[in-house]
Amino acid sequence: MGKVITIDSHQHFWEIDKFDYSWMDQKSPLRKDYGPKDLAKLINKNQVNKTIIVQAVPSTEETYWLLEIAEKYDFIAGVVGWVDLTDQKIEKTLNKLQENKYFKGVRHLWETDEDPQWIINSGAIRGLKIIAERNLTFDFLARPKNLIYIPKIMSLVPNLRAVLDHVGKPEIAEKKIQPWLSDLRKIASIDNVFCKLSGMITEANHENWNIDDLRPYVHHALSLFGVDRIMFGSDWPVCTLAGQYKDVKNSFDEILKDIDHASQNKIFGENASKFYKI
DSSP states (O other), X not given: OOOOXXXXXXXXXXXXXXXXXXXXXXXXXXOSOBOHHHHHHHHHHTTOOEEEEEOOSSOHHHHXXXXXXXXXXXXXXXXXXXXXXXXXXXXXXXXXXXXXXXEEEEEEOGGGOSSTTHHHHSSHHHHHHHHHHTTOEEEEOOOHHHHXXXXXXXXXXXXXXXXXXXXXXXXXXTTOOTTHHHHHXXXXXXXXXXXXXXSOTTTSOTTTOOHHHHHHHHHHHHHHHOTTSEEEOOOBXXXXXXXXXXXXXXXXXXXXXXXXXXXXXXIIIIHHHHHTTO
């Protein structure tokens, strides 16, 4: 049996002066450059072999920039970029992006849309159908307000290979389970939707969260999606608002320590490899 590869399925890079990161508060500690050399040290210390870079701004220019980075660093296994899902010429954009082997899929900053049904109401469904036809992936960046619309989207684009980022951003700091759990159950019943264990410590209390705050949400996701459709992601550097890279990795190691090694290998690498075709 070959060596098990650990994959961080969700991380970001940015250069503050390069693109418009307007989602960041002007005084946010995130408003500084985070690059591949910074991350390389962290993944080495935490026994992570490969990563997936995920877009951070709605810009195809950023996607090309991330693809350039992927070409230069061996630890990067793929890029989830951005395209305008409503663009009538989306095929042309995807043709160009797909010339690069690191281009794996697309994400839209859905959580920031004023209309929680934006994907349904905007004409984006056509774009998602084209993504599905090309066997690319789609990351749902959703908050609880968006979750009820995912089954409808998937019924309109049944072949879409999709993943829910950050477990759907439950309100961990408030210890709220519902309606997140009911909505997650419906999403998990759709076989080609995966789920990322990522972005959780930043939904907890930044100052004094602990592993037990995360535990029930991880267990719910695991029981609904099963070990074949869950993948680990750090959400670095966003996670640094509430902790360090090692805190995220160690938390999931601890919570998942009692499941068998084969299942751990799936969650920490094999599922991301299968989903993103690494």
